[in-house]
Amino acid sequence: MSGSDPLFPGFVYGGLIASLIDCHSTGSAAAAAYKAAGRELGTQPELRFVTASLHVDYLRPTPLDAELEIRGRIEEIKGRKVIVTSTLSAQGQVCARGRVVAVQVPEAMKPPPGSPA
Amino acid sequence: MSGSDPLFPGFVYGGLIASLIDCHSTGSAAAAAYKAAGRELGTQPELRFVTASLHVDYLRPTPLDAELEIRGRIEEIKGRKVIVTSTLSAQGQVCARGRVVAVQVPEAMKPPPGSPA
Numbered sequence: 014m015s016g017s018d019p020l021f022p023g024f025v026y027g028g029l030i031a032s033l034i035d036c037h038s039t040g041s042a043a044a045a046a047y048k049a050a051g052r053e054l055g056t057q058p059e060l061r062f063v064t065a066s067l068h069v070d071y072l073r074p075t076p077l078d079a080e081l082e083i084r085g086r087i088e089e090i091k092g093r094k095v096i097v098t099s100t101l102s103a104q105g106q107v108c109a110r111g112r113v114v115a116v117q118v119p120e121a122m123k124p125p126p127g128s129p130a
Numbered sequence: 131m132s133g134s135d136p137l138f139p140g141f142v143y144g145g146l147i148a149s150l151i152d153c154h155s156t157g158s159a160a161a162a163a164y165k166a167a168g169r170e171l172g173t174q175p176e177l178r179f180v181t182a183s184l185h186v187d188y189l190r191p192t193p194l195d196a197e198l199e200i201r202g203r204i205e206e207i208k209g210r211k212v213i214v215t216s217t218l219s220a221q222g223q224v225c226a227r228g229r230v231v232a233v234q235v236p237e238a239m240k241p242p243p244g245s246p247a
Contacts, residue, residue: 032145
């Protein structure tokens with residue numbers, strides 16, 4: 014997958030932008046949860062988050078040949094739920110805004126230790 | 131890209147679900163716009179849509195080994211804007227719901243005829 018939009022060569026495909034915002038937000042949610050618990054990142058038991066909902070506003074086409082920067086902000090931590098808002102920028106311009114509701118994964122859903130994930 | 135979630139093997143990655151809903155919705159928007167104009171699909175000048183906003187609610191994990199079905203519904207057509215809601219199902223269960231605001235591409239943004247897109 015090149016990341017190019019199939020209809021608009023030279024611009025980043027919107028589904029990839031959604032994927033980047035999704036990944037960045039669940040990672041940010043986990044980091045915030047570790048911090049809120051006063052724990053070091055990555056310590057056991059691991060805190061993992063899945064996406065309950067994803068919203069992306071596409072403000073302008075995102076150029077394919079530029080470095081992309083995503084900045085997330087923790088809007089709210091409430092129990093197992095973390096809300097993360099973010100911007101995706103290229104060349105200093107915000108191209109997309111995201112809002113993700115991330116939920117901490119129950120222990121039962123986690124893959125067993127040592128699994129290839 | 132296998133489509134598997136990097137954290138949860140056996141389930142479809144949420145970013146891919148967002149991509150599927152995005153593609154299906156902009157295509158549905160175009161089809162609705164042709165129909166609303168009383169035109170045959172694919173006739174010139176071509177009606178193309180981009181995503182202004184994408185919202186996905188993830189209701190349950192989507193199994194990787196099942197056939198996925200997306201069904202879209204045109205919620206509203208208003209000028210150049212079409213709102214499409216959709217469900218993504220596997221094995222008869224709705225796994226995700228989408229809502230996309232699609233906007234018809236201005237002539238100036240279209241790639242020239244014969245371009246590889």
